Amino acid sequence: MDFIKPTIFAIPFFLLTVTLEWWAVKTGRAKGRYETKDAITSLIMGTGSAVVDTITATVGLWMLMTFWPYRAFEFPVTWWSFLIVFVAYDLIYYWKHRFAHVVRWWWIEHHTHHSSQHYNLTTALRQPWFGPLTGLVIIAAPLVLLGFHPAFIAFAAGINLVYQYWIHTEAIGRMPKWFEAVMNTPSHHRVHHATNPRYLDANFAGVFIIWDRMFGSFVPELDYDKPIYGTVKLLATHNPIVVAYGQLGALLQDCWTDGPRPWRWVARFINKPGWSPDGNHSRSAELKQAYLAAHPEQAGTPGLTRKHLKTQAAKPAPVAAE
Numbered sequence: 001m002d003f004i005k006p007t008i009f010a011i012p013f014f015l016l017t018v019t020l021e022w023w024a025v026k027t028g029r030a031k032g033r034y035e036t037k038d039a040i041t042s043l044i045m046g047t048g049s050a051v052v053d054t055i056t057a058t059v060g061l062w063m064l065m066t067f068w069p070y071r072a073f074e075f076p077v078t079w080w081s082f083l084i085v086f087v088a089y090d091l092i093y094y095w096k097h098r099f100a101h102v103v104r105w106w107w108i109e110h111h112t113h114h115s116s117q118h119y120n121l122t123t124a125l126r127q128p129w130f131g132p133l134t135g136l137v138i139i140a141a142p143l144v145l146l147g148f149h150p151a152f153i154a155f156a157a158g159i160n161l162v163y164q165y166w167i168h169t170e171a172i173g174r175m176p177k178w179f180e181a182v183m184n185t186p187s188h189h190r191v192h193h194a195t196n197p198r199y200l201d202a203n204f205a206g207v208f209i210i211w212d213r214m215f216g217s218f219v220p221e222l223d224y225d226k227p228i229y230g231t232v233k234l235l236a237t238h239n240p241i242v243v244a245y246g247q248l249g250a251l252l253q254d255c256w257t258d259g260p261r262p263w264r265w266v267a268r269f270i271n272k273p274g275w276s277p278d279g280n281h282s283r284s285a286e287l288k289q290a291y292l293a294a295h296p297e298q299a300g301t302p303g304l305t306r307k308h309l310k311t312q313a314a315k316p317a318p319v320a321a322e
Contacts, residue, residue, distance in 0.1 A: 003151055006158035008050070014165065018043075018121045021171055025120065030171035032120050039122040041238040045112060046125030048240065056131030063137055064150035073147035082156065085148045087208070089140070089156045094211040096139045097204040105269040108247035109134050115243055117230040119193055124168035129244040160206050164189075174221075184209045187221045194227030197291035198303030200284035219303040232274070232287065 022039065024030035075081045100110035112128040143153050166172075167189040174180060174187045184205040192203040202219035205212050212218035221227065235243065251268060258264040264277050274283035292299055299306045 003155040006162045010162050014125060021121050021169065024171065032170040033118050034120055035118055037238045038116055038118050041240060041243060042116060042122035042126040044240045045243060046127055048129050049127035052129045052131045056133060060132030060137045061150050063132060064140060064144050067141045067144040071145055071147045075147045077152055085152060086156045086159065088143055089153060090160060090207045091211060092140055092143060093160055093206040094204050096136055100136065101201055102272050103270055104251060104273050106134055106136050107273045108251055111231060111247045112243055114193060114231050115235040117234060119168060119170055119190060119229045121168055124165045163207050182208060182210055190227045191219050191221050193229050195230055195232050196225055196228055197288045198225060199227060200287060202303060222302065
């Protein structure tokens with residue numbers, strides 16, 4: 001079963017719109033920021049990701065095909081079945097994306113996409129160089145078992161990724177309220193890329209923001225708290241190799257520091273970024289707590305629950321470790 005690759009066919013559109021946005025920002029016709037070195041790094045990461053994904057595509061397909069003989073049904077390839085698999089995959093994507101933020105082994109891959117301190121269309125192209133090798137692709141297995149062919153799922157995933165391209169921009173403010181209520185938008189996704197304490201671990205949606213509203217991870221963009229982009233511990237390099245694999249090196253270095261304690265290695269792999277075996281964590285929860293300790297009047301506002309304020313007592317301010 002063969003399908004076109006939406007992301008490959010969209011490359012001319014990506015390049016054209018990046019050029020237009022870059023020009024519009026530089027000439028003051030649109031909001032946003034462009035730094036040449038940063039933008040070039042993002043373009044290199046996008047190109048490398050396309051190469052890696054092409055080379056390893058058979059691995060991801062093989063991993064999912066192992067579930068195909070055990071399918072409960074077999075859906076035909078039609079317009080109505082595409083609508084079903086597209087919505088179903090977006091729900092899968094929500095959890096896949098959420099796991100990529102709360103499990104360090106998967107964060108080493110996803111960190112690449114968040115490493116830019118700017119937010120423009122080139123940021124959408126800053127993709128990792130791991131392909132399916134971290135194993136997160138397996139989360140699509142329920143769709144295969146339900147009866148959707150892995151190639152059909154991959155096609156829906158490509159359309160999903162193409163949709164997410166346009167939401168990586170500061171040039172677009174807010175969309176109409178009805179659209180913001182259902183769909184992922186630049187405003188919602190700016191929150192996701194922000195390092196402001198209130199915005200950490202929020203808005204994981206791909207296409208439909210309704211998943212975040214349903215599962216309690218939605219935080220609106222607030223005019224009085226402008227998003228600050230990047231990662232908690234800023235990546236001070238434009239070296240593509242470091243951008244792609246620096247977090248893997250950091251994880252392995254931490255395990256080396258632990259010495260021959262495999263239980264600690266496992267804990268580092270499966271816990272959230274910022275987890276530490278000595279209990280001095282700097283996860284998103286601790287960062288929110290530290291912020292509320294300094295700004296208790298913000299307790300109860302979006303993204304900052306009162307439980308963070310209550311559990312902050314007697315805890316030292318964490319050091320950023322992401």
